[in-house]
Amino acid sequence: MKILVTGGLGFIGSHTTIELIAKKHEVVIVDNLVNAKIDVLTILEGITNETIPFYPYDVTNYEKMSEVFQQHQFDGVIHFAGLKAVGESVEKPLEYYQNNLISTMTLTQLCREHAVHKFVFSSSATVYGDQESPLMEHFELKKTTNPYGETKAMCERILSDVGHARPAFEISLLRYFNPIGAHESGLIGENPNGIPNNLMPYITKVAKGELSKLNVFGDDYDTVDGTGVRDYIHVVDLAKGHVAALEHLTKGVHIYNLGTGKGTSVLELIQTFEAVNHVNVPFEIVARRAGDIATCYSDASKAKEELHFVAEKGIAEMCRDAWRFENNQLN
């Protein structure tokens, strides 16, 4: 199939592009480079040995996106493009609502105009709010703790309503848990601009000596060792989950957790990272981070039953691959 991948030079979009091409799909990428680097395109073409049509456009720009849809007859879209920093969304809610909602609506409108029926949306476990894990797709969505999460929940609702109004649409809403790790080549991975918000890129920069120590946000949660527990999934497994969702699409609106079903605490992740990479990660326990919840992990059975998707890579491999990528980065 010919697939438009928005945000295709980003962390998850780039890994998914590799898996799509590995399964003989054709990929066209749109990315406005607000949180990605253009050299990822050359790396992707090197890894896949394919020329990948690329447009440096903003998905909120209807005229520009219209050009892309006129030049390519897509069979489907995977929509990654969006702002995704939880803390930043609290400071800049309007930018998050404008960008994340308008991009999704623009894309959906163009899909309708060009009879592109297959739509896979990058959602997030954040939409569950502070509900009891293991989290299941049929749970009612609660108010999330930040505007970023709200935009994901609203996009899910928009796509669900469009899907119910237009039965020809085949829509899959994928709720990610915590994607970490990197492609085995070490050439692409999680490379946020500035000081990382997320745990793993912070750990790798501490291990490398770029940052002095990791601040562990609280050890007084009701968890195995008091630190936050999350469902970490290897980004390559997550990418494969997208291909599985795309290839199994049927009419209607479908929701899937993409996780491992297992929880790992911050201290457990640090210990595993140090053990497999033979490095030190100095840390200090500090106050909780606003908006954090104690525990968040998936019930991953629905994706297994309906998509025949099971995450295969464990925490040790995630730590090894993340470290390999960090070591390939120039300071």
Ligand code: WQD
């Ligand atoms: C993981 C754990 C922190 C940093 C968010 C979004 C989610 C997705 C992934 C976009 C928590 C602890 C973290 C640090 C720490 N984002 N931590 N020190 O918050 O679970 O999920 O990012 O798609 O939608 O909600 O991920 O990596 O920030 O935190 O102690 O410097 O690590 O408290 O327990 P989170 P995270």
